[in-house]
Amino acid sequence: MEDAVSVRDLVVERGGRPVLRSISCAVPRGAVTGLLGPSGSGKTTLMRAIVGVQTITSGTVTVLGRPAGAPELRRRVGYLTQAPSVYADLTVRENARYFAALHGRGHVEADRAVTDVGLGAAAGQLVGTLSGGQRSRASLACALVGDPELVILDEPTVGQDPVLRADLWAQFHAMAAAGTTLLVSSHVMDEAARCDRLLLIREGRLVADDTPDAVRAATGVEDLETAFLRLIRANEAGRDGAAGAEKS
């Protein structure tokens, strides 16, 4: 089956500096793909390119068989930005119902989305009075309420307590089992083990595009953080070698 997202030789410059340096990768359908990398590595920029809101320098990004940003993708792709994008002067329920209406969905779906993110008890509360973690979950409910085929989530678990984090990951996997494709970014390496596939980026370059087990097997270590460190070092050594060869 065709991948949900296919990125080829993607180069993005922001503020006159290269931020993504020729990235090629794919996001398979019906799975949870983790986009891992340190702060500033380019995760948000790659997600923005997939959603179609990022000006790109060169390369191609294909989403559900269409060029990224094509108008017909709007209803098929859900995007959770890092900064919560909900109305502070509406309640959680009102926000969810508003976004549901934009997607042609009703109150039942909206209220279910609110319960699914663990905000059932706070449904009648104004978003402006929620904690940061709750506000982020309200935003998540609004991103999911249209039941999009592809869901792009920028650090959805930041600031959530461990029990809620586990619940959210269980929800992501249940959605994937039902056929939804998820791309979830995180800079917390212990979340890598929860993903079906991993994309690891560093300084705008792709360091790994594989399953957690394949990353462990390739590096010979169980712990994914240590495995990533090894991949990064091997990658840098390879680049230094290639640069040296070019100079000589």
Ligand SMILES: Nc1ncnc2c1ncn2[C@@H]1O[C@H](COP(=O)(O)OP(=O)(O)OP(=O)(O)O)[C@@H](O)[C@H]1O
């Ligand atoms: N509007 C902008 N103008 C110029 N440079 C930018 C802009 N936005 C981001 N950058 C730069 O692009 C690089 C990648 O940023 P990006 O937000 O994609 O990283 P990230 O991996 O998502 O980081 P974080 O985990 O901190 O959110 C950083 O060096 C950042 O400073």
